[in-house]
Amino acid sequence: MNIGFIGLGIMGKPMATNLLKAGYPLYVYNRSSQAVDELKALGATSKSSPREVAEASDMIITMLPDSPQVEQVIFGDNGVIAGISSGKIVVDMSSINPIAVKQxxxxxDAVGVSMLDAPVSGGQLGAIEGKLAIMVGGPQIMFDQVKPVLEKMGTTVTRVGDIGAGNTVKLINQIMVAINIAGVSEALAFGKKAGIDPAIAYEAIRGGLAGSRVLETKIENISKESFKPGFRVQLHEKDLNNAIAVEKEIGANLSFTHHILDMFKKLDQLGLGTEDHSALYRWYSRL
Known part of the structure; x- marks a missing residue:
C-alpha cells in the first residue's frame, strides 16, 4: 500500500518515520521543508501539494493542528480531493472537532472516498517509540483494511464507533488528562507551599491510589519547574475548546472542563502557550 502523509510536525514526523521503518512507500507533504528533507533522507518521496500526495497514494494520512487546517488540506486549492479517486482512503489522525469530521x-463519500478519524494519545515520546494509543471512528471494513498500517504507529488501535467517534473519544481523553494535570498541579503546589518538595511527595504517593500516568510523566517538569513542550498548552486549549463546542451540541455538562480551559487561556495570554500543558503548575504556584 502506498501511503501519503501530510503534516510533519512534532507528532507527524516521528509517526511518518515509523511507517518508513516498517517498509511502506511514503509520499509526504509539509509546509516547511526541514521535516520533508529529513524524511527524504530516510527514503520518503516529497510532493509539492496535497493533490500530488493523493494522486500517488492509496491511503492518505493527515496530521494537522485543527479542523480548519484539515479542511484546507483536503478541500482547498490543490487539495487532496483534487487528486484522489474512488476507492482510496483518507485517515485523519489530527485531534479536531468530531462534528467537522462528519461533515x-x-x-x-460523495466522490467515493472513505474517511476514518483516528486521533492519537501518547505525546511526542509515544509517537517516536511507536507506542501511541489510536482511537478510530469509521466503517469496520475500512478499519480492518488500515489497522495494520496504524499498528506501525501505535500499540493500541481500537475502533470506537462510526465516523466522528474517534475524535469524541479523544476529547474524553483530553478532558480526563486536563483534569488530572490540574489535580496533580494543585496538590503538589499546595505541598510545596507547606514545605514539601514535589519530588519527595511523588515518591511517597506514586504507588498508591493517587498514582497515575500523568503523575509519572509530568513529575519531572513540575519538580524542576521546566516545561519544555511534549504537548503544548495551546494544543490542549484547542482540544478543550472543541469539547465545549460539542457540549453545546449535545447538551452535556463540562463544568470542570470550562474551569481548566480558562486556566489554559490565561497561561496562553501570559505568553506561556507554547510550554508543556503541565505548566498548569505555574498557575497554582502563582507566577
Whole structure:
C-alpha cells in the first residue's frame, strides 16, 4: 500500500518515520521543508501539494493542528480531493472537532472516498517509540483494511464507533488528562507551599491510589519547574475548546472542563502557550 502523509510536525514526523521503518512507500507533504528533507533522507518521496500526495497514494494520512487546517488540506486549492479517486482512503489522525469530521466525511463519500478519524494519545515520546494509543471512528471494513498500517504507529488501535467517534473519544481523553494535570498541579503546589518538595511527595504517593500516568510523566517538569513542550498548552486549549463546542451540541455538562480551559487561556495570554500543558503548575504556584 502506498501511503501519503501530510503534516510533519512534532507528532507527524516521528509517526511518518515509523511507517518508513516498517517498509511502506511514503509520499509526504509539509509546509516547511526541514521535516520533508529529513524524511527524504530516510527514503520518503516529497510532493509539492496535497493533490500530488493523493494522486500517488492509496491511503492518505493527515496530521494537522485543527479542523480548519484539515479542511484546507483536503478541500482547498490543490487539495487532496483534487487528486484522489474512488476507492482510496483518507485517515485523519489530527485531534479536531468530531462534528467537522462528519461533515468532511460526507463530502468525501460523495466522490467515493472513505474517511476514518483516528486521533492519537501518547505525546511526542509515544509517537517516536511507536507506542501511541489510536482511537478510530469509521466503517469496520475500512478499519480492518488500515489497522495494520496504524499498528506501525501505535500499540493500541481500537475502533470506537462510526465516523466522528474517534475524535469524541479523544476529547474524553483530553478532558480526563486536563483534569488530572490540574489535580496533580494543585496538590503538589499546595505541598510545596507547606514545605514539601514535589519530588519527595511523588515518591511517597506514586504507588498508591493517587498514582497515575500523568503523575509519572509530568513529575519531572513540575519538580524542576521546566516545561519544555511534549504537548503544548495551546494544543490542549484547542482540544478543550472543541469539547465545549460539542457540549453545546449535545447538551452535556463540562463544568470542570470550562474551569481548566480558562486556566489554559490565561497561561496562553501570559505568553506561556507554547510550554508543556503541565505548566498548569505555574498557575497554582502563582507566577
Amino acid at each position: 468532511m466525511a460526507a463530502k468525501l
